[in-house]
Amino acid sequence: MSRTVFCKKYQQELPGLAQPPIPGPAGEDIYQQVSQQAWDEWTAHQTRLINEKHLNMMDPEARKYLTEQRRKFFANEDVDQAEGYVPENKEN
Secondary structure, eight states: OOOEEEETTTTEEEEBOSSOSSSHHHHHHHHHHOBHHHHHHHHHHHHHHHHHTTOOTTSHHHHHHHHHHHHHHHTTOOOOOOTTOOOOOTTO
C-alpha cells in the first residue's frame, strides 16, 4: 500500500510522494503535506512558467519567484499564469 498524506492543496487524504522532491526543510514539508497529484500539477505549472517567462534557473531571483509561486499554489492562493496557455480540452 502506498503512503498517504493529508494534502494541504486538496484538503483530503491522497497518495503521497515516494521521497522528498527537493533537499532541505522545504522538501521535507512538501513530502509530509503534499500529494503526488498536487506535486505533479505543480511541476507542470512550474514548467509552463519557466518556459513562458523565459526564467533562468541560475538566477536567484527566478528561483525566489518560483518558490513563492509554489507556496501560493499549494496554499490555493492566486498564482501567476503562463500567458497564452490554454488548457487542453479533455472532453474530445
